[in-house]
Amino acid sequence: MSKILRYIERYIFFCLLIQKVIDIMIIEMYYNVDMTSLQYKKRGEIVKQIKLRENVFIPEIGFGTWKLEDQELAKNSVLFALQLGYRHIDTAMSYGNEEAIGQAIKESGIPRSEIFLTTKLSNDFRGRDATFRAFEQSLQRLQTDYVDLFLIHWPSPKKYRDHYKELNNETYKAMEELYFLGKIKALGVSNFLIHHLEELSTQVPVSVNQIEFHPYFTDWETIEYCQKHNMTIEAYSPLGRGQILKDPVIIKMAEKYQKSTAQICIKYALQNNIVPLPKSQTTKRIQENLNVFDFEISEEDIQILKSLNKDDGKIGSHPDYADF
Numbered sequence: 001m002s003k004i005l006r007y008i009e010r011y012i013f014f015c016l017l018i019q020k021v022i023d024i025m026i027i028e029m030y031y032n033v034d035m036t037s038l039q040y041k042k043r044g045e046i047v048k049q050i051k052l053r054e055n056v057f058i059p060e061i062g063f064g065t066w067k068l069e070d071q072e073l074a075k076n077s078v079l080f081a082l083q084l085g086y087r088h089i090d091t092a093m094s095y096g097n098e099e100a101i102g103q104a105i106k107e108s109g110i111p112r113s114e115i116f117l118t119t120k121l122s123n124d125f126r127g128r129d130a131t132f133r134a135f136e137q138s139l140q141r142l143q144t145d146y147v148d149l150f151l152i153h154w155p156s157p158k159k160y161r162d163h164y165k166e167l168n169n170e171t172y173k174a175m176e177e178l179y180f181l182g183k184i185k186a187l188g189v190s191n192f193l194i195h196h197l198e199e200l201s202t203q204v205p206v207s208v209n210q211i212e213f214h215p216y217f218t219d220w221e222t223i224e225y226c227q228k229h230n231m232t233i234e235a236y237s238p239l240g241r242g243q244i245l246k247d248p249v250i251i252k253m254a255e256k257y258q259k260s261t262a263q264i265c266i267k268y269a270l271q272n273n274i275v276p277l278p279k280s281q282t283t284k285r286i287q288e289n290l291n292v293f294d295f296e297i298s299e300e301d302i303q304i305l306k307s308l309n310k311d312d313g314k315i316g317s318h319p320d321y322a323d324f
């Protein structure tokens with residue numbers, strides 16, 4: 001009897017192995033990418049996971065999805081990213097692509113528990129009831145019963161600016177309720193400056209602050225404050241939306257390390273203990289942006305990248321004055 005079981009076990013193992021090889025061949029042929037350059041070992045092993053304060057693990061690179069508004073493009077880009085090994089997807093109610101992302105996750109066949117999924121409360125919703133309602137709608141669109149990380153997208157929506165502090169507190173309390181119900185695994189905010197964080201009274205401390213970060217814009221004051229208070233920083237627009245990739249200093253550095261300028265920017269975030277969320281809808285770039293684990297930027301070069309920080313380097317809106 002035990003001999004038969006051993007044969008069955010080997011047979012299953014052999015089938016899984018063949019399936020994996022076929023998977024890789026299909027991806028390589030269909031998308032014309034070289035999986036070996038990603039040091040592909042087994043699904044989900046490409047990107048290291050780091051621990052958030054709630055003991056939840058987050059893959060240290062996420063896949064950004066802003067501007068992926070076309071549903072088919074969004075679905076295919078996320079599906080391709082998941083097939084390549086991304087396990088962390090960043091979306092938001094306001095991106096209009098939660099349905100496509102839910103569908104991509106479903107079609108990927110990857111267990112939900114292996115994917116770290118973030119969405120954000122849009123500026124239209126504040127307060128307890130609206131937060132619950134909006135959150136449930138997001139879950140439905142995403143075809144899931146929980147999210148790994150839920151963020152207040154912006155601290156001070158234009159329409160609530162005169163009483164945003166009370167509303168943020170009420171909203172965050174609702175998020176804590178959802179956290180205690182197990183529907184949110186980690187709580188966070190986005191675009192919060194130090195004063196917004198200090199205005200927030202919390203029972204479950206903020207775990208993540210997602211802010212703009214790239215060589216032209218680094219808000220060290222907020223980053224140091226968050227890191228000191230055990231919050232993980234996520235970098236949005238880590239490639240400066242593509243606008244900083246022609247910088248001559250970054251180009252020279254890319255040549256030195258035989259990497260692309262995008263890879264230098266992604267590595268710059270990682271080496272500052274910041275989780276980058278590069279977005280791309282181009283298969284080659286989606287792959288390139290994950291292929292950053294075979295080099296290290298020297299401390300001297302990190303300092304050179306730090307020196308590129310500019311007073312007018314911010315591309316996104318100012319959290320206190322955003323016009324939406």
Ligand SMILES: NC(=O)c1ccc[n+]([C@@H]2O[C@H](COP(=O)([O-])OP(=O)(O)OC[C@H]3O[C@@H](n4cnc5c(N)ncnc54)[C@H](OP(=O)(O)O)[C@@H]3O)[C@@H](O)[C@H]2O)c1
Nearest residue numbers: 064065066236237238239240241242262278279280281282
């Ligand atoms: N919390 C917030 O308020 C907030 C704000 C902004 C963004 N985010 C999040 O952060 C994510 C990333 O930020 P982002 O979308 O603003 O900008 P980004 O990731 O810095 O840059 C995206 C741009 O860079 C291009 N690109 C990507 N990889 C490239 C490569 N290897 N070489 C050359 N060009 C490349 C993309 O073009 P293609 O797509 O054409 O390849 C796209 O135009 C967003 O998608 C979103 O999830 C959050």
